[in-house]
Amino acid sequence: MTGGYSLLVADLIGVAVFAASGASAAVAKRLDLFGVGFVGFVAALGGGILRDLVIDAVPPLAFADWRYAVTAVCASVAVFYLHPQLNRLRRTVLLLDAAGLGLFTVLGTLKALDAGVPAVGACLIGMLTGIGGGLARDLLTGEIPVVLQRDIYAVAALGGAAVVVLLNRLELAGPAPLVLAAAAITGVRLLALYRRWSAPVAVP
Numbered sequence: 001m002t003g004g005y006s007l008l009v010a011d012l013i014g015v016a017v018f019a020a021s022g023a024s025a026a027v028a029k030r031l032d033l034f035g036v037g038f039v040g041f042v043a044a045l046g047g048g049i050l051r052d053l054v055i056d057a058v059p060p061l062a063f064a065d066w067r068y069a070v071t072a073v074c075a076s077v078a079v080f081y082l083h084p085q086l087n088r089l090r091r092t093v094l095l096l097d098a099a100g101l102g103l104f105t106v107l108g109t110l111k112a113l114d115a116g117v118p119a120v121g122a123c124l125i126g127m128l129t130g131i132g133g134g135l136a137r138d139l140l141t142g143e144i145p146v147v148l149q150r151d152i153y154a155v156a157a158l159g160g161a162a163v164v165v166l167l168n169r170l171e172l173a174g175p176a177p178l179v180l181a182a183a184a185i186t187g188v189r190l191l192a193l194y195r196r197w198s199a200p201v202a203v204p
Helices: 003-028 033-054 066-085 089-114 119-140 154-169 175-195
Strands: none
Touching: 003 033, 003 066, 003 089, 003 119, 033 066, 033 089, 033 119, 089 119, 089 154, 089 175, 119 154, 154 175
16 A cells, blocks of 8 residues: 555544534534534644645645545534444544544544644644644534643644654654544544543633
């Protein structure tokens, strides 16, 4: 399997995961089929569209390659019809969101580096790619975005992006290390939820 094909497969997996996360949140809000599909689409592709606009890759890949939109819509529709079999929707949303955060952060950072963005900028773009879909999903479903609350979310993405940049500098950015980096971001996010870790907030 070539490196480009591997990245495409990983990208589409990330799209499906975030679409399922967005669709699950929309189902929990009792939106109709179109609403579920729309929220899933935006949750899956919002971060990638933002990334592509920042690195001047136009038109964004979400619009240039039909496989991205089709993957997002199919995953969303599947969640709409299969949600009775998905127990505890909130836990499902959180798990899928954490997995999507890891995948999209890694892929967004890599694409920024490939576009010639310096290390610090690549980290920020990777973080924005990871959190963009979840931010859009929360806004569309009437929730305070997770990234603006105390949860360890954007921090996990930023830390993971820094690891990807370091691996790239050390010429270790192969499939296995990058998968581990994505898994680490997902693990940190889930552990933070389980242990209820949070960033400090201002005292009123």
